Amino acid sequence: MSDFPKPLARADATAQLEALAGGAISAKALLAEHLEAIARRDAALGCFWHLDPEGAMRQAEEADQRRLAGEARPLEGLFLAVKDNIDVRGMPTTAGMATRRGRIAADDAEVVRRLRAAGAIILGKLSMHEAALGADNDNPHFGRCHNPHRLGYTPGGSSGGSGAAVAAGLVPIALGTDSMGSVRIPGAYCGVFALKPSLGLVSTRGVVPVSARLDTVGWLARSARDLRLFLPILAGFDPSCPSSREIPLAAVAPPERLLALHPQGDCEPKVREAFARALAACRSIAARIAEEALPDGEKLARWRRAGLLLCEAEMLNVHEQDWRERPDLFSDRLRSMLRFAEARSAAELARALLRIDEARCFLFERLAEAEALIMPTTPQRAFAFGAPVPADQADYTCLASLAGCPALQVPIAMEAGELPAGVQLIGRPGSEAHLIALAEALASAFEPSIHAIEPVP
Amino acid sequence: MSDFPKPLARADATAQLEALAGGAISAKALLAEHLEAIARRDAALGCFWHLDPEGAMRQAEEADQRRLAGEARPLEGLFLAVKDNIDVRGMPTTAGMATRRGRIAADDAEVVRRLRAAGAIILGKLSMHEAALGADNDNPHFGRCHNPHRLGYTPGGSSGGSGAAVAAGLVPIALGTDSMGSVRIPGAYCGVFALKPSLGLVSTRGVVPVSARLDTVGWLARSARDLRLFLPILAGFDPSCPSSREIPLAAVAPPERLLALHPQGDCEPKVREAFARALAACRSIAARIAEEALPDGEKLARWRRAGLLLCEAEMLNVHEQDWRERPDLFSDRLRSMLRFAEARSAAELARALLRIDEARCFLFERLAEAEALIMPTTPQRAFAFGAPVPADQADYTCLASLAGCPALQVPIAMEAGELPAGVQLIGRPGSEAHLIALAEALASAFEPSIHAIEPVP
Numbered sequence: 001m002s003d004f005p006k007p008l009a010r011a012d013a014t015a016q017l018e019a020l021a022g023g024a025i026s027a028k029a030l031l032a033e034h035l036e037a038i039a040r041r042d043a044a045l046g047c048f049w050h051l052d053p054e055g056a057m058r059q060a061e062e063a064d065q066r067r068l069a070g071e072a073r074p075l076e077g078l079f080l081a082v083k084d085n086i087d088v089r090g091m092p093t094t095a096g097m098a099t100r101r102g103r104i105a106a107d108d109a110e111v112v113r114r115l116r117a118a119g120a121i122i123l124g125k126l127s128m129h130e131a132a133l134g135a136d137n138d139n140p141h142f143g144r145c146h147n148p149h150r151l152g153y154t155p156g157g158s159s160g161g162s163g164a165a166v167a168a169g170l171v172p173i174a175l176g177t178d179s180m181g182s183v184r185i186p187g188a189y190c191g192v193f194a195l196k197p198s199l200g201l202v203s204t205r206g207v208v209p210v211s212a213r214l215d216t217v218g219w220l221a222r223s224a225r226d227l228r229l230f231l232p233i234l235a236g237f238d239p240s241c242p243s244s245r246e247i248p249l250a251a252v253a254p255p256e257r258l259l260a261l262h263p264q265g266d267c268e269p270k271v272r273e274a275f276a277r278a279l280a281a282c283r284s285i286a287a288r289i290a291e292e293a294l295p296d297g298e299k300l301a302r303w304r305r306a307g308l309l310l311c312e313a314e315m316l317n318v319h320e321q322d323w324r325e326r327p328d329l330f331s332d333r334l335r336s337m338l339r340f341a342e343a344r345s346a347a348e349l350a351r352a353l354l355r356i357d358e359a360r361c362f363l364f365e366r367l368a369e370a371e372a373l374i375m376p377t378t379p380q381r382a383f384a385f386g387a388p389v390p391a392d393q394a395d396y397t398c399l400a401s402l403a404g405c406p407a408l409q410v411p412i413a414m415e416a417g418e419l420p421a422g423v424q425l426i427g428r429p430g431s432e433a434h435l436i437a438l439a440e441a442l443a444s445a446f447e448p449s450i451h452a453i454e455p456v457p
Numbered sequence: 458m459s460d461f462p463k464p465l466a467r468a469d470a471t472a473q474l475e476a477l478a479g480g481a482i483s484a485k486a487l488l489a490e491h492l493e494a495i496a497r498r499d500a501a502l503g504c505f506w507h508l509d510p511e512g513a514m515r516q517a518e519e520a521d522q523r524r525l526a527g528e529a530r531p532l533e534g535l536f537l538a539v540k541d542n543i544d545v546r547g548m549p550t551t552a553g554m555a556t557r558r559g560r561i562a563a564d565d566a567e568v569v570r571r572l573r574a575a576g577a578i579i580l581g582k583l584s585m586h587e588a589a590l591g592a593d594n595d596n597p598h599f600g601r602c603h604n605p606h607r608l609g610y611t612p613g614g615s616s617g618g619s620g621a622a623v624a625a626g627l628v629p630i631a632l633g634t635d636s637m638g639s640v641r642i643p644g645a646y647c648g649v650f651a652l653k654p655s656l657g658l659v660s661t662r663g664v665v666p667v668s669a670r671l672d673t674v675g676w677l678a679r680s681a682r683d684l685r686l687f688l689p690i691l692a693g694f695d696p697s698c699p700s701s702r703e704i705p706l707a708a709v710a711p712p713e714r715l716l717a718l719h720p721q722g723d724c725e726p727k728v729r730e731a732f733a734r735a736l737a738a739c740r741s742i743a744a745r746i747a748e749e750a751l752p753d754g755e756k757l758a759r760w761r762r763a764g765l766l767l768c769e770a771e772m773l774n775v776h777e778q779d780w781r782e783r784p785d786l787f788s789d790r791l792r793s794m795l796r797f798a799e800a801r802s803a804a805e806l807a808r809a810l811l812r813i814d815e816a817r818c819f820l821f822e823r824l825a826e827a828e829a830l831i832m833p834t835t836p837q838r839a840f841a842f843g844a845p846v847p848a849d850q851a852d853y854t855c856l857a858s859l860a861g862c863p864a865l866q867v868p869i870a871m872e873a874g875e876l877p878a879g880v881q882l883i884g885r886p887g888s889e890a891h892l893i894a895l896a897e898a899l900a901s902a903f904e905p906s907i908h909a910i911e912p913v914p
Binding site for chain 1: 669670696697698699700701703705766767770771773774798799801802803804805806807808810811814815817818821822824825885886887
């Protein structure tokens with residue numbers, strides 16, 4: 001059994017499933033490893049807001065029995081954790097909001113139902129930025145979540161707990177949500193892979209909404225190949241989910257034409273350096289690489305603010321009763337965002353929709369000429385809690401969100417002791433499998449390997 | 458040549474193309490028939506706001522030469538006309554608005570470009586409701602368009618000129634636009650077939666926008682088979698059109714499960730009667746027909762108003778300069794609609810978006826159980842100019858608009874001298890060809906044939 005890294009809880013999900021299938025480990029024993037890692041590290045990290053060891057043990061025993069009976073399902077005995085805005089039956093769903101403290105989900109979200117039906121086991125619920133509307137994960141109601149690479153630093157957000165838990169080896173895969181960049185930003189800051197699928201490919205039913213026009217459920221993992229595991233399980237039309245669409249999944253093809261979008265203006269030099277290295281690796285993969293500059297920061301900020309206003313205005317309705325009755329339970333920052341949106345007119349929101357259309361056309365015109373775009377995921381790496389929060393965290397991620405395109409965050413390792421950076425691949429709706437294959441090729445073309453990113457032990 | 462009805466200008470487009478292909482008539486001679494019909498009837502009807510006989514003659518000569526040279530394209534020498542909110546190079550595009558009087562289009566809209574590339578010839582521009590935001594076509598700036606079945610009655614709107622021109626035999630097919638029902642309502646009032654395609658299937662680039670989230674270009678024709686002619690030519694992804702989507706067109710399958718949605722409350726008895734007859738005809742076509750009641754009028758009106766607010770708020774931006782500089786050039790009715798929208802908040806518009814989501818789920822949950830829905834197109838038939846304009850004209854059509862689904866209006870003939878009624882078939886995105894096949898089957902199952910609807914000579 002020396003093929004499998006020890007402890008197995010630190011391996012990727014594909015290796016864990018192989019070990020389970022080969023009888024190298026039981027689900028019960030794997031669970032014990034996960035619980036040991038969580039017990040040892042999570043007090044300092046703050047990833048888990050809710051942990052269900054008893055429920056997980058029951059399900060692990062069932063998984064072992066099924067496997068023994070030859071009835072193992074594709075994800076039988078795989079443990080994962082879920083961002084705290086996604087309903088898991090019997091667990092709280094706070095969405096990081098004080099107003100929702102103690103609200104217990106009556107049903108599984110559609111994504112959780114599908115993963116459980118495939119044999120996966122939910123260990124618990126993960127830390128997130130308040131209301132999923134921000135990216136530092138410094139949650140004033142439920143506490144900070146720390147970056148496993150450097151305590152005292154943000155893991156990014158809003159799916160910060162998901163990024164940190166995967167990077168720290170607490171779980172191999174975690175679910176997050178991404179409306180403007182919320183799985184990709186923690187993926188970049190924590191040095192893990194993250195996939196935001198095409199808008200509408202994966203049901204968001206049972207997820208506390210930010211914007212039905214932008215919300216996606218995504219997943220974060222320690223390897224590119226792991227991203228593939230969930231794709232056939234989570235993709236599927238859901239007539240009761242307003243954003244759901246029938247999106248045919250395209251087959252994988254050899255890389256042909258990539259378009260590199262170079263950052264302008266305010267982009268950290270280390271991120272530029274990581275992007276240049278990724279681009280060099282791409283040259284050994286793709287037949288042709290075209291290059292152009294990203295729009296300037298002013299235009300990107302205008303697009304990002306348009307998406308943000310849409311989120312805020314929809315949230316005024318989603319949380320309407322809480323907002324009317326207990327505005328004091330909202331943080332100062334969230335309150336000022338919602339107050340801002342309250343003072344906007346319908347015509348201003350409609351203008352934001354037209355700006356979103358503009359961003360969409362920007363991306364699709366480029367995707368007509370290239371199978372995928374490559375650009376940095378964020379203009380900066382993780383920053384210290386207490387430092388000013390950059391306004392442009394989502395400037396690069398919002399593009400794929402506004403266009404409804406899939407985007408895949410690839411971690412880029414820096415020198416020892418340095419925080420990782422990230423680049424993202426963006427494709428046409430339904431091109432997820434192709435992006436995953438590209439990310440795998442990119443990861444293996446790297447020297448040093450991006451797998452060299454190891455969480456602080 | 459006795460196979461072809463005479464005059465050919467009164468036949469459907471498929472018959473005209475057959476006559477052109479077989480040499481029974483030249484494009485020049487066909488044009489003369491169209492111009493004769495227009496000269497004889499349009500002074501009373503008011504369909505054409507702009508007619509280009511010289512340009513059409515030049516193109517007819519070219520079409521005849523191409524055919525002689527064996528280079529005929531699919532629509533070679535077919536004449537059609539276009540609603541006045543769709544750009545045709547060198548012709549005005551008023552959108553029925555006084556503010557746009559005399560604005561000449563520099564380029565063809567994408568749909569016009571595609572039709573011309575397929576050999577079609579644009580005869581001119583057709584009457585419409587002011588700004589495409591209303592359905593009586595009583596345009597205060599450019600004049601009324603009359604229903605060919607009864608002068609002094611509305612042809613419906615906002616593509617009223619398109620419905621009237623096709624019903625009167627002036628052109629076999631006309632382009633319209635449909636954001637909330639604007640090709641289907643005139644289809645129903647004028648007794649012609651009309652297809653509103655899936656949102657995003659057909660580019661709206663070069664069309665004066667109402668709402669990028671609802672606008673579609675549709676077409677009206679004298680036969681169900683004619684609707685098929687434009688489908689392969691107009692369907693196609695356009696990266697520069699914000700609403701454009703890659704929608705795979707489904708193949709035609711035998712009718713299996715239909716769901717009939719029965720009107721409640723305020724629906725004219727003659728429309729109910731027409732719907733009952735259509736449903737009886739369906740029983741000879743489809744294997745199974747389920748039935749349920751439409752939501753009550755209050756809910757339908759709430760959904761319709763949500764769509765309307767989205768249109769109005771987007772129009773405040775699209776026509777922003779005209780609205781600021783020349784509000785006096787807007788009709789009282791349009792002015793009061795835009796003033797209403799100006800006073801709404803972003804949260805109210807976001808609430809409208811959530812209501813649109815609700816309508817979308819209503820339709821998709823039913824389309825998960827049935828391949829197509831059948832329901833009346835409008836709660837009423839055409840009414841006299843001067844009579845109060847019913848508020849609920851778009852209550853039945855807005856459903857497919859809000860959901861982004863294709864919808865096909867089928868005309869139902871009444872007793873001699875009675876105005877026609879309409880039923881609509883609604884399918885999943887991409888099911889256009891199937892809806893057309895269903896409409897053909899339905900039309901041929903009818904006694905008396907719906908082809909018995911003949912325009913007043």
